[in-house]
Amino acid sequence: MLIRVDHSSDEPLFAQVAASVRAGAAAGRIRPGDRLPSARDVAAALDVNLHTVLRAYQDLRDEGLVTMRRGRGAVLTDAASHLQQIHRDVLDLVDRARVLGLSTDTLASIVKEISDDR
C-alpha cells in the first residue's frame, strides 16, 4: 500500500497522506503519469474521511506534484521525477547541519524562512 497513516500519531492525518505520496515519488515507487488511488478508495482503506484525503491531494497539487481533474483522478507531474535527486540533496544537507551541531528543527526553520521571503 502506497499510502499509510497512523491514527495515534500527533501528525495530522492529511499530512501523513501527503508525506506518503512524496516518499513514494522520492523512492521511485510512483512515477510521472501514474494515477494516485482515488480519494474515496484511500479513505475507505485507511478509515479516514474523504475530505481528509482530498486535503492531502490538494496540498500536493498546490506544490505542483500532481494535477487533479474530476473523473480522471490525481496524476503525478514531471516535477515528481526530480524528487529523488532533491531528496538526496536534503539528506546531505541534514547530515552537514548535524555535523555543525544544528538540529533538523533549526534547518527546517531556515528553509521555511527563506521560502517565505519569496
Added chain:
Amino acid sequence: MLIRVDHSSDEPLFAQVAASVRAGAAAGRIRPGDRLPSARDVAAALDVNLHTVLRAYQDLRDEGLVTMRRGRGAVLTDAASHLQQIHRDVLDLVDRARVLGLSTDTLASIVKEISDDR
C-alpha cells in the same frame, strides 16, 4: 533594531521574532556570547506581549541557538556561528530545487519529513 515584526502579517508574531534572530545570526550581526535584548524590552519596543517574545526565545533555545537563565537573559551559543554556512547551503538547495521546477513549499515538506523521521 535586530528584531522586527509586522503586525499585519499572517506569520505568527513569535515566529517573526525568532526569524529575526536567526537572520541576525546568519548575517553575523550577532555572534556567540552576545546577549539578546531582554524580552521585556523587545515586547515594549514592538508592542507585543512579553510571552510572545519569550515564546520565540524558547523556540531558539529548543533549537540550540541560545541558552536562557533568569536574571542573565538569552545568550547566543556556538551553534549560531554555523548558521552563516548552513544558510548559504540552504539558499543553494532552494535554487537547485527551483531549477527542477520544485516549489519551496515542496522543499520545506521534504525537510520536515526527513526531520520527523529522526
Added chain:
DNA sequence: CAAACTGTTTGGGTAGTTATATAACAGTTG
C-alpha cells in the same frame, strides 16, 4: 542587603486547525 533587572510559572480567552459527516454537483470514462 535591596533594588532592579532577568526568565519562569500558572492560568485563561479567542481564533484557527483538524477531522468528521452528509449531500448534492459536475466532468470523464467505459
Added chain:
DNA sequence: CAACTGTTATATAACTACCCAAACAGTTTG
C-alpha cells in the same frame, strides 16, 4: 447511460495555536 472521478456546500465537535495577564523566583548591580 452507468459508474467512476474530484468539487463544492454545510454543519459540527474536538483540539491546538496564539496571545495576553499577573504573580513568582533566580541574578546582577549599586
